[in-house]
Amino acid sequence: MTHPLYAKHQATLEAALAAIHTRGYWTPYAEMPSPKVYGETAADDGKRAFEACLGKDFELDQPGRSGWAASERSPYGIALDVRYPVCEPSALIAAAEAAMPGWRKIGAEGRVGVCLEILDRLNKRSFEIAHAVMMTTGQGWMMAFQAGGPHAQDRGLEAVAYAWDAMRGVPATTVWEKPQGKNPPLKMQKHYEIVGRGVALVVGCGTFPTWNTYPGLFAALATGNPVIVKPHSNAILPAAMTVKIAREVLAEAGLDPSVVSLAVVEKRSDTQALATHPAVKSIDFTGSNVFGQWLIDNARQAQVYAELAGVNNVVIESTDNYKAMLRNLAFTLCLYSGQMCTTTQAILVPAGGIDTDQGHKRYDEVAADLGAAIDKFLSDPAVATAVLGAIQSDATLARINEAGQYGDIVLASKKIEHPEFPQAEVRTPVLLACDAAAEKSYMEERFGPIAFVVKVADGAAAVALSERIVREHGALTVGLYSTKAEVIDAMTEATLRAGVALSINLTGGVFVNQSAAFSDYHGVGMNPAANASYSDAAFVANRFRVVQRRYHVE
């Protein structure tokens, strides 16, 4: 019998399945916070629902509660003071293990149906979650709504679609009938059961608490694994809202809500205990190389899907639309003050300059013009604060302050007053110029609004340097501006060898640091910046196994 939630969402699932295989534009979740789509009262309701959480206990009814913790500090300077239950890691794991058989037994259809219902509820609560994302991460409102809401939901649905695609190929039963010449055939009934690998741990990051959490969460869930979500200590609320919604849907479907739980931990040692617990069989992690590598080295009982640091770069060899190129890059560098894992850090420009539709531009002209383009783009304070958002962490503020030592300052960072949030830490990007030889400056990730215009010998050297950066330090995104087919071909081959996504001649409304679910793979899983991709078959196929049984039948 088809699970009612599967039946309810089957059309969405089938459209998502078609989308991941055709990869054109598609989404079921409107990215504009429009009252026509989300309802006339959705904006107000969401704001109130968010505000109702502030200064209160966030009740989740999880086992093993040992206390309450409130660790979040808003980059916008408002008081949050949400208190979350702190639960014993062992109790969360025991509850997840106890919930697992029931989650297996409802089968792939049932699990996918429940996942799609959770995503649907998350979508309806996009405003509320967007406020939580904005106020914990420092994202601007529109980004918080889009990336924290519908775009994150897209990535969750995409993972479910891949999981379903991998599972639907396993029949529940078969009759195997082998001819035996003149004798009767050998005939067996066989059953194939999809079994999750075990408890899944999803470790979130401080900047994209839903977008980087939903792929692992939904991939693990759909394939039969109970999930413990461990959010970043400064971005708990969006994860807590997500977990609460998931638990509500599970309970309504007659399932153990401990299929999804929230781990708010006060000590790193508790996260380590969770990550190395023998019952934990997969870990999805977004964050620093230090802790990511610790997980890979120490959580050997688990499959670790890690998105780590990288040095995203763009090669500018030539362009036929100089102004639009500068505008495009300026927006990329400003968006959320470069606090995206996909933001360009190193812009490689030939020492001899570049040919453009505006004539030849010297290296220092390109750097200066890019600085001017950023300055111009941020000249309207309303645009500036909306696009930049606020700086999420003190570590990023410190990096901005000390950036000047890494190169010649083309454009200095400025502090901007936010008209609505006087305490907000808003900063404009710092743009530096340096020589290709100054590898210590630009060839490690300096997370935040810090970018380098790197002087390279020529276009070929730029392509070669880009490849080496990706191979040695990783990258989630690489861009190229060139009017020459042979340069585009060389860069294409370089990115195929190094394993990184390439955006070519972006001069319009698409930016190198943006990836669209169902169409753009986020990360390749081939270079040091990430060992997995959102999403592909590899992201889901190893999260479950097939256990069979067989017996003779007449």
Add this chain to the structure above:
Amino acid sequence: MTHPLYAKHQATLEAALAAIHTRGYWTPYAEMPSPKVYGETAADDGKRAFEACLGKDFELDQPGRSGWAASERSPYGIALDVRYPVCEPSALIAAAEAAMPGWRKIGAEGRVGVCLEILDRLNKRSFEIAHAVMMTTGQGWMMAFQAGGPHAQDRGLEAVAYAWDAMRGVPATTVWEKPQGKNPPLKMQKHYEIVGRGVALVVGCGTFPTWNTYPGLFAALATGNPVIVKPHSNAILPAAMTVKIAREVLAEAGLDPSVVSLAVVEKRSDTQALATHPAVKSIDFTGSNVFGQWLIDNARQAQVYAELAGVNNVVIESTDNYKAMLRNLAFTLCLYSGQMCTTTQAILVPAGGIDTDQGHKRYDEVAADLGAAIDKFLSDPAVATAVLGAIQSDATLARINEAGQYGDIVLASKKIEHPEFPQAEVRTPVLLACDAAAEKSYMEERFGPIAFVVKVADGAAAVALSERIVREHGALTVGLYSTKAEVIDAMTEATLRAGVALSINLTGGVFVNQSAAFSDYHGVGMNPAANASYSDAAFVANRFRVVQRRYHVE
């Protein structure tokens, strides 16, 4: 343009694809060595082709040759003396890396077509390969033909089908068109390229040099990776023939033959150097826990697919066909003298005996009757030598000789003279009785014809012990004999928790140690005996990545 080899084999591929998703009986490769299928002269031609290899240099035209090695010793006692080229590991890796771009560029269709052509050639050469398998492994002729020929080819084709299934879902290109309200849509052309992870190393075992090699070989190949096959030092010839055929097909298709190469190494350190080389991104390994664990711990740059030791077991709780059960188990224990990774080692029988259609049988009666069934089955020397084959290694001979210390001997091992091969080391199984408490005896793999009838408290204890054995020591196969639905249900749940395939009440012509490609998953990948399965989506999906590029179009 469709690759001609893809077009040639498309019908086979599509049938294989249907087979892996329906999992009924199917094969394109006839398992009977019939002249009607393989040709009237195939048997003689194959024997002559095998004999023509003996005492000669096996020419492969690989780079970096530093000498020749002849390490094989036939368990049948005949002289082999085939000399294989020993090549520098670094030269093989460099050649594989150089071959990789061309192998990527022909695309998934081209690669799958080439793989299917290789399999087709291997099938036509089944007799020749069967002789090589028989004489290097000690398998009986029929098993050598079936498991070494068509069944191994089935497993190779199955891996290709899974690889194709994972790759065909990735479109080569798309046009992404995102509506922009009243403005013109954003429109981008996107390209998606399937890229292999890097050089693949496939490490073969001494007992099934083709059956356990083809899945990794063809999974890696189809997904875009050049493969270095490192056979067991005593079973090189079947692998060398396979590599030679693959290189011939590659060359005929205008490709670099170094997409497939043979690594005959004289020192373990050379294998270790190969396995830990930074260019090696996947390793398929069948063999001992010691070296398997070494690979998992040290070849951290590679994805390791490992089939290791286990303690396969059968629970006998009750039966309605006592004699057929004993016959079935006797054959299982005799086949290839238990030198299969799937052979039962521990047979768990309640201390109070079992109910059968022949009345109640005491524990010691069950043990004695099983011993008698083995003895009876082997009473015809022609059957005995054909089924037992010969003992592959001195280590297995030593284990047989010392087995008596691990329990009470129910049936002693005997040496049998082989009418055709006077030097052959043929041994009958040793059957031992011991108590469940004697875990040191039966709860580690004793590879070869050594089995234990283990006395357990009752049926429930047997099920619980079986689950613990699988969880702690691993197993590829588990069996159950019971007439009671509740026992079958309990065992089913136990195997779902532990992650092992279950055969229930086998009393006919199917044996617990046999698995049929396209229908039975070999290994689950969830317990210590194997971290992967032949074959499922997880076996192929992580062997390639998708690298994209995108640019605006009008």
